[in-house]
Amino acid sequence: VFPGVRQAQWLTKTKLVEGLPPAVQGILDNPALGLQELEERAKHVVSHARLWDTAEVAPRREQYCPTLFENLIHVCRLMSGKYPSLSKRMLARNFRIAATWERESILLQIRGLSGILMNSMTPIPPVASKEEILATKEHVLETFYPIAPTIDLQEVNVYKELNDTGQCFRDGYPYSHPHTLFFLESANVRTDRFRPEQLRAKMLMFAFGNALAKAKALHGNDPKVLEQPVVVQSIGTDGQLFQFMVFQLNTTDLVSNDGVKNLVWIDSDQNLYERAQCVPEIKKRVVTKPAGISGFQPDTFKKFLALYLHGTV
Amino acid sequence: MVALRVWRLLRPGQRWFSETVPGAPSPPDSPLYPPVLASITAKSKAAKSRRLQRFNERVHAAATVEEKLRLYGKLQRPKYMVYPQTFALNADRWYRSFTRTVLVPGMPPRGAAAKPPVAAAGATLEAGRAPEPGAEAPTAAAASGAAEASGAAEGAVPYVDVGELRSLACDALLQESFYQNKKRPFLYRDQDHTPGPFLTQLVSTLAASLSGRNPLLAASSLDLNPEVNYYWHHGEEVVAHGYRKGRVDPVRFQIDDNPHLQIRVPKQLPEVVPLESDLGDVPVIDHKPSKLPLFKKQYENKVFIGSKVADPCCYGHTQFHLLPDRLKRERFIRDRLEDQIEVVYRSNGIASLFAWTAAQAMYQGFWSEADVTRPFVSQAVVTDGKYFAFFCYQLNTLALTAETIKNNPRKNICWGTDSKPLYDVVEGGNVKGFNDEVLLQLVRFLLNRPKEL
Numbered sequence: 001v002f003p004g005v006r007q008a009q010w011l012t013k014t015k016l017v018e019g020l021p022p023a024v025q026g027i028l029d030n031p032a033l034g035l036q037e038l039e040e041r042a043k044h045v046v047s048h049a050r051l052w053d054t055a056e057v058a059p060r061r062e063q064y065c066p067t068l069f070e071n072l073i074h075v076c077r078l079m080s081g082k083y084p085s086l087s088k089r090m091l092a093r094n095f096r097i098a099a100t101w102e103r104e105s106i107l108l109q110i111r112g113l114s115g116i117l118m119n120s121m122t123p124i125p126p127v128a129s130k131e132e133i134l135a136t137k138e139h140v141l142e143t144f145y146p147i148a149p150t151i152d153l154q155e156v157n158v159y160k161e162l163n164d165t166g167q168c169f170r171d172g173y174p175y176s177h178p179h180t181l182f183f184l185e186s187a188n189v190r191t192d193r194f195r196p197e198q199l200r201a202k203m204l205m206f207a208f209g210n211a212l213a214k215a216k217a218l219h220g221n222d223p224k225v226l227e228q229p230v231v232v233q234s235i236g237t238d239g240q241l242f243q244f245m246v247f248q249l250n251t252t253d254l255v256s257n258d259g260v261k262n263l264v265w266i267d268s269d270q271n272l273y274e275r276a277q278c279v280p281e282i283k284k285r286v287v288t289k290p291a292g293i294s295g296f297q298p299d300t301f302k303k304f305l306a307l308y309l310h311g312t313v
Numbered sequence: 314m315v316a317l318r319v320w321r322l323l324r325p326g327q328r329w330f331s332e333t334v335p336g337a338p339s340p341p342d343s344p345l346y347p348p349v350l351a352s353i354t355a356k357s358k359a360a361k362s363r364r365l366q367r368f369n370e371r372v373h374a375a376a377t378v379e380e381k382l383r384l385y386g387k388l389q390r391p392k393y394m395v396y397p398q399t400f401a402l403n404a405d406r407w408y409r410s411f412t413r414t415v416l417v418p419g420m421p422p423r424g425a426a427a428k429p430p431v432a433a434a435g436a437t438l439e440a441g442r443a444p445e446p447g448a449e450a451p452t453a454a455a456a457s458g459a460a461e462a463s464g465a466a467e468g469a470v471p472y473v474d475v476g477e478l479r480s481l482a483c484d485a486l487l488q489e490s491f492y493q494n495k496k497r498p499f500l501y502r503d504q505d506h507t508p509g510p511f512l513t514q515l516v517s518t519l520a521a522s523l524s525g526r527n528p529l530l531a532a533s534s535l536d537l538n539p540e541v542n543y544y545w546h547h548g549e550e551v552v553a554h555g556y557r558k559g560r561v562d563p564v565r566f567q568i569d570d571n572p573h574l575q576i577r578v579p580k581q582l583p584e585v586v587p588l589e590s591d592l593g594d595v596p597v598i599d600h601k602p603s604k605l606p607l608f609k610k611q612y613e614n615k616v617f618i619g620s621k622v623a624d625p626c627c628y629g630h631t632q633f634h635l636l637p638d639r640l641k642r643e644r645f646i647r648d649r650l651e652d653q654i655e656v657v658y659r660s661n662g663i664a665s666l667f668a669w670t671a672a673q674a675m676y677q678g679f680w681s682e683a684d685v686t687r688p689f690v691s692q693a694v695v696t697d698g699k700y701f702a703f704f705c706y707q708l709n710t711l712a713l714t715a716e717t718i719k720n721n722p723r724k725n726i727c728w729g730t731d732s733k734p735l736y737d738v739v740e741g742g743n744v745k746g747f748n749d750e751v752l753l754q755l756v757r758f759l760l761n762r763p764k765e766l
Contacts, residue, residue, distance in 0.1 A: 053539075066537075070537055084522070086521075087522045090488055095493075169493055
């Protein structure tokens, strides 16, 4: 009906900031990381996923989207040769999340198979300064009067208020801090995939759910403003377009519309490459589109890597 | 005309003899008659050999490797499907005879490339490293295996932090089996529930943390659930029925393998022993392959290492295989076939590695008529989640067809260990009985690299 992110913002009491936070930008601009050499590898990795991975002519999206993701994570993980503290991360696949909260007397719950989660032993430090957090008090959440904000949400009788990533992992799990969530839209048929706007909304909701569950596990169930905000990142892709998001949970007091709000930085619709041609396109005996990857954007890969390294570098 | 030419060249004063005149040039350059060749289309042995020769020339003359592979696998006929993971009894003997492989128990004597040897162990390592052909090799392999185990335990410590790697491995194991809440495993899909994800986690984290020590790993490519195929001819048989009845045909095999995980690298692993070494005997089996049991089917002849020819990571490093539920140890014990447990691991190692190394060789342009000029080495780990078996394969020859195998003294070599458990049991958030040896062997595998690096 209308862009999903705005609805998600209201539901999670969040203020939107365009672009990536300055902490992540700092990693991007840091020359010591040697991001230039990685460009070549990134290009190979994209070619492998899109062109070379199959014995058939061209791989389908259900195959190349997860392969591209795995390859990118592999390249990022190999950086742990340089930064040993990167090895304190663990990927959890087929990860189930459940979180409940109340929003202006409406009980909301989010549940589901949220894709792939990367956990780390140490939490990400807060990206926004105290002043920025306090400044969100003035921000007014946009309402959608007369449309109820819970439009398009499924109303369900909930008998158990489940509240845990903690139940997804047992107690004593050493990698207890959710770091990044990954969403892969890999359905072959376009209508089965989320559109970019809906994908961003989904990323926001799940990042919020994870952060909320972690905050409740750390600080208890009472709604309050958090001393130590919880930061959860989120990356969504359909194999070509990437959406990057950093979410900071400042408060668990979600019933009222005033007070400190949560913050989210979104960098949307980043293309990793323009086109991947498996077989050269020939029109009237002239090659119009040569085979290979064209229009490769190294910046998108650098942002991926920067989000991966965030928190340890 | 001929007489005219000779007369012109004849110097005055000399007599013309019909024998070769001293000083006269050799007989005319172009032959008098075209060469007498067999027909191409006749139903005769000579015609068949001429057709084969033309085919071989066509493949030799192919411009690109893709063209060569396309021509090599162009003709489709019924072929035996060889499954690396099989329940057939004594399958590893059969597979060794199909692929002309010698099985050497234990790991190959690993040289100083992996880690600089500590002083005392260094001497034994060097002695064990010198390639020894013939009958000394099995004893040398066993002796150097034992020396290497103690040497590596000392040599490994200054370079590899075993404690950290052990904690990584235990974390991966605990996460998959204990900490993460998962639904119940699907029926007969226990391997996908816990050991599969554990293996993926273990290998990816170990490879990442060891990439600082092994620059080859830093340039490697990790494939999840790739496809490896190879097609080859070995031996001859007479066609039994059908319109081609009575003709002599090569016996065709095809391996279609799906390792759980594989690591491909841009540079080749170093050879373990020289190309022409003879470390044992290849078993000779007089029966038809269908007695194994092996079944025939006709479909596309694929040769594939996991990615296409254009990929720069065209050499293989290590494969990881997960045994499915139908081949788990409890089933063999229940059917009173305990000796077949090791056979499963061995046949998987030999068949998968042969297919992978041979496909790598074909990607470099070698095939059965153009035999390899350098050995291709790859490694594999076969596991069922708890028990690990390690294999190292050296491909010395691709010439296995009936024609080319006649004068071929080379044999492929496979070193393999028995399966050993990595841990005893996982109880309440703790891993009990963790076996460092298995982990060290895995680390040694991952650290393997060419000597220049």
